[in-house]
Amino acid sequence: MVLELQKPRPVWQIMFSTHHTDVGYLYLVFGIVFLFMGGVLAMIIRTHLFFPGQGVLVSDSATFNRIFTVHGLTMLFLFALPVANGIGNILVPIMVRYKDMAYPKLNAIAFWMNPVGAALLWLGFADTTWVSYAPYSIIRAPGPAADMFIFGMKILGISSILSSINFVVTIVKCKHPDLPLRRVPLFAWSMLTVSLMTIVAMPTYAAALIMMLTDRLGLSGFFNPFAGGDPIAYLHLFWFTFHPEVYIFLLPAIGMMYEIIPRFSRKPLYSQASGVFAFVMLGIIGFASWGHHMYSTGMDFTTKVVFMIGTLAAVPASGMHVFNFLATMWGGRIRFAAPMKFAVGGIALFFSAGAGGVLNSAMPLDFISHGTYWVVGHMHLFLIGTIGFGFVAMIYYMFPYITGRMYNEKLASAHFVLMFWGTVQTFFTQHLLGLEGMPRRVYDYPTEFTSWTQLNQISTIGAWMIGASFAIFLASLIYYSAKGKEANMDDPWGIGGKYYYPVEAKNPHGGHSGY
Amino acid sequence: MGHDTAEWVFVAIVIAVLCYVGVDSWIVQKEVEAVPADAEVIKVTGQQWFWSFEHADGTKEISTLHLKKDHAYLFEIYSKDVMHSFNIPDWVVFEDAVPGHTNHAWFAPNEVGTYPIQCREYCGLLHYNMRGSLVVEDDKS
Ligand code: HEM
Ligand SMILES: [Cu+2]
Ligand SMILES: [Cu+2]
Numbered sequence: 001m002v003l004e005l006q007k008p009r010p011v012w013q014i015m016f017s018t019h020h021t022d023v024g025y026l027y028l029v030f031g032i033v034f035l036f037m038g039g040v041l042a043m044i045i046r047t048h049l050f051f052p053g054q055g056v057l058v059s060d061s062a063t064f065n066r067i068f069t070v071h072g073l074t075m076l077f078l079f080a081l082p083v084a085n086g087i088g089n090i091l092v093p094i095m096v097r098y099k100d101m102a103y104p105k106l107n108a109i110a111f112w113m114n115p116v117g118a119a120l121l122w123l124g125f126a127d128t129t130w131v132s133y134a135p136y137s138i139i140r141a142p143g144p145a146a147d148m149f150i151f152g153m154k155i156l157g158i159s160s161i162l163s164s165i166n167f168v169v170t171i172v173k174c175k176h177p178d179l180p181l182r183r184v185p186l187f188a189w190s191m192l193t194v195s196l197m198t199i200v201a202m203p204t205y206a207a208a209l210i211m212m213l214t215d216r217l218g219l220s221g222f223f224n225p226f227a228g229g230d231p232i233a234y235l236h237l238f239w240f241t242f243h244p245e246v247y248i249f250l251l252p253a254i255g256m257m258y259e260i261i262p263r264f265s266r267k268p269l270y271s272q273a274s275g276v277f278a279f280v281m282l283g284i285i286g287f288a289s290w291g292h293h294m295y296s297t298g299m300d301f302t303t304k305v306v307f308m309i310g311t312l313a314a315v316p317a318s319g320m321h322v323f324n325f326l327a328t329m330w331g332g333r334i335r336f337a338a339p340m341k342f343a344v345g346g347i348a349l350f351f352s353a354g355a356g357g358v359l360n361s362a363m364p365l366d367f368i369s370h371g372t373y374w375v376v377g378h379m380h381l382f383l384i385g386t387i388g389f390g391f392v393a394m395i396y397y398m399f400p401y402i403t404g405r406m407y408n409e410k411l412a413s414a415h416f417v418l419m420f421w422g423t424v425q426t427f428f429t430q431h432l433l434g435l436e437g438m439p440r441r442v443y444d445y446p447t448e449f450t451s452w453t454q455l456n457q458i459s460t461i462g463a464w465m466i467g468a469s470f471a472i473f474l475a476s477l478i479y480y481s482a483k484g485k486e487a488n489m490d491d492p493w494g495i496g497g498k499y500y501y502p503v504e505a506k507n508p509h510g511g512h513s514g515y
Numbered sequence: 516m517g518h519d520t521a522e523w524v525f526v527a528i529v530i531a532v533l534c535y536v537g538v539d540s541w542i543v544q545k546e547v548e549a550v551p552a553d554a555e556v557i558k559v560t561g562q563q564w565f566w567s568f569e570h571a572d573g574t575k576e577i578s579t580l581h582l583k584k585d586h587a588y589l590f591e592i593y594s595k596d597v598m599h600s601f602n603i604p605d606w607v608v609f610e611d612a613v614p615g616h617t618n619h620a621w622f623a624p625n626e627v628g629t630y631p632i633q634c635r636e637y638c639g640l641l642h643y644n645m646r647g648s649l650v651v652e653d654d655k656s
Contacts, residue, residue, distance in 0.1 A: 065637075065640070133597075133598055133637070134598075135614060136598065136639055140596065274522060296600065298610065298611065301544065301545070305541060309537060312533040323526075327521070362537075363540045363541075363543075364540055371609075372635065436604075437605070441642060443642075444643050
């Protein structure tokens with residue numbers, strides 16, 4: 001069987017294609033490229049912090065602040081969203097049995113907005129932090145970087161709204177008439193949920209960005225206290241979008257685990273209905289908790305309590321996913337091939353991240369953790385531990401279908417061990433650093449607290465392990481897509497059962513051979 | 516146990532834990548926020564990139580704050596420019612300094628010593644170095 005990527009095609013044919021698998025590949029390659037660009041920044045940050053007081057690698061705080069800002073923006077908007085969109089593009093139409101996305105041209109346009117936004121973010125290299133709180137971002141952040149940040153985010157935001165509309169229409173309107181919505185595979189459900197969430201959440205941030213821009217230009221003073229405005233208003237608008245957005249980053253990874261876990265457990269999924277219910281519930285309740293990022297801004301007691309309840313109310317939905325995974329694996333004949341290793345590792349880290357999140361949401365505890373390295377540890381257990389692991393699992397899973405070849409299982413194991421250990425070491429340690437009071441977003445820290453130095457060094461060594469694991473990943477992706485053993489396309493892991501997959505997609509340019 | 520019972524039991528346990536966390540937080544936070552009536556007001560002002568303090572009697576200090584043991588203090592927290600966050604980690608004093616707003620935090624140190632003061636909200640170039648110290652002294656008067 002000859003597959004799309006095996007048939008040499010000129011690159012421009014993929015680039016100008018509007019076919020969903022091609023757009024999906026573009027998203028995937030884009031996201032993986034930025035994973036490595038953001039990863040390099042992360043290595044610079046962690047290496048720098050290994051040596052307090054010495055200015056290693058970065059010798060001024062202005063540059064350091066720009067580096068962690070662009071690191072965060074890159075990982076969230078140029079890696080996590082594009083990879084989810086890429087895999088969504090490839091799989092969703094197949095899962096709902098439609099020939100393409102509902103609006104192929106819009107799909108390609110949405111993708112091509114990404115490089116433009118990325119260029120603005122990277123060429124500007126702003127220092128506003130990814131949250132870019134007012135009034136710093138308005139009265140102090142140096143231009144043109146901050147302005148380029150605003151336009152870059154604006155473009156990425158519009159792109160994600162466009163692709164979300166596309167996913168919603170594809171799934172709800174274009175699915176095969178014989179396929180009831182409740183039977184649509186859970187990965188497609190995760191894309192449906194996050195697309196609806198994006199459509200509801202993102203416009204608020206888009207408006208806040210415009211207000212920030214006019215504030216910066218001095219035309220208005222919405223968030224500028226020195227022109228009659230209120231910075232707290234910005235925080236509300238920002239977190240109204242971005243607390244739901246954290247679930248938008250998360251849920252596709254959970255959806256991918258739903259693809260992988262039953263297959264490698266060689267058992268049917270424990271409960272489709274519970275998965276659908278948990279997605280939808282999180283999609284709704286996720287909108288009731290944004291204020292947990294603002295407990296210390298001077299919020300009154302009642303408001304804090306309301307947001308705490310909103311946050312806690314969203315937790316059972318996440319718990320239901322964990323239960324569903326475990327119940328599926330229970331009594332299964334599990335094959336721990338690379339996709340399964342990463343999926344199970346991701347679930348373990350998801351669980352610990354969620355437990356930490358619950359502690360954050362408890363008001364008195366948040367006054368200890370907020371603004372410290374604890375929060376950095378918390379979010380990274382989700383961002384790397386859950387999303388990173390889910391994506392990597394899915395990329396290994398799709399590898400044979402996309403390339404027709406097998407990756408190397410031993411190297412994949414090495415990747416897994418290094419990445420899992422590294423993640424635990426880096427980010428659990430950061431929780432402790434937070435408890436010791438170390439603030440986040442700092443260029444340097446005093447050396448008289450020896451525990452800070454030691455914990456930072458432990459954390460950095462973990463980060464190097466993650467870095468090494470991704471070097472293995474990149475090298476083996478490239479090498480084995482050209483030189484790997486040919487995969488048995490009907491059953492690459494020899495576990496039986498039926499798969500959907502990129503192989504089934506008909507590509508008008510690829511001259512796909514079909515079965 | 517039946518197919519669904521297990522899941523219901525699991526969800527019920529999760530909800531019970533969450534209720535416990537919620538109720539306990541409510542109780543503790545209520546206590547934490549009950550400012551004693553005799554707390555002495557200290558005005559704290561954050562600006563890029565240092566803290567300044569004004570005691571009730573009008574004395575001013577910069578970066579280093581001297582307080583007496585076994586007294587309650589109520590911080591009134593302001594900012595002159597961007598957001599900062601006033602933090603004495605050892606005493607869990609923590610509240611944002613937001614320009615245009617007045618925020619509050621209180622504590623009553625019961626041990627003599629010197630403790631770090633820092634900023635815990637990103638405020639630009641020297642955020643990392645926006646540090647000071649709190650000196651708690653025996654009350655001799
Ligand atoms: C069980 C679910 C979760 C709970 C209960 C939870 C709770 C919280 C709370 C209370 C905070 C505020 C901490 C602080 O700044 O003081 C927080 C911060 C954060 N969370 Fe979560 N969270 C959950 C899931 C997630 C997920 C799934 C993600 C990402 C995929 C995520 C990413 C973040 C990020 C990025 C921040 C820090 C934002 C910043 O200030 O830069 N969280 N979380
Ligand atoms: Cu949140
Ligand atoms: Cu600061």
